[in-house]
Amino acid sequence: MKGYVFACPHCHEWRSVRKHGKTRSGLQRYYCSECRRTFQIKYIYQIDKGKSETIKPSAEMVETC
Incomplete structure (x- = not known):
């Protein structure tokens, strides 16, 4: 990616970004x-x-009706 200037995804500043x-x-x-x-x-x-690749819901995450 030679020659490209990237903006910071946090503050959106591009002049202060370096490798x-x-x-x-x-x-x-x-x-x-x-x-x-x-x-x-x-x-x-x-x-x-x-x-395991599956996520089991915890008691705090389960919404009760």
Whole structure:
């Protein structure tokens, strides 16, 4: 993505964004010096194979009639 300027998704400032290393998966990270937060353009999440993919509702999440 050479030549592109990204705006910070938190404060929407584009002049204060700079590169900030890479993630474990090799994606570029960026740092905003205006709001002092880091972000990525694309996020990849890997599911742990030992965990279940379904979410069971808890007692607080269940709405009763």
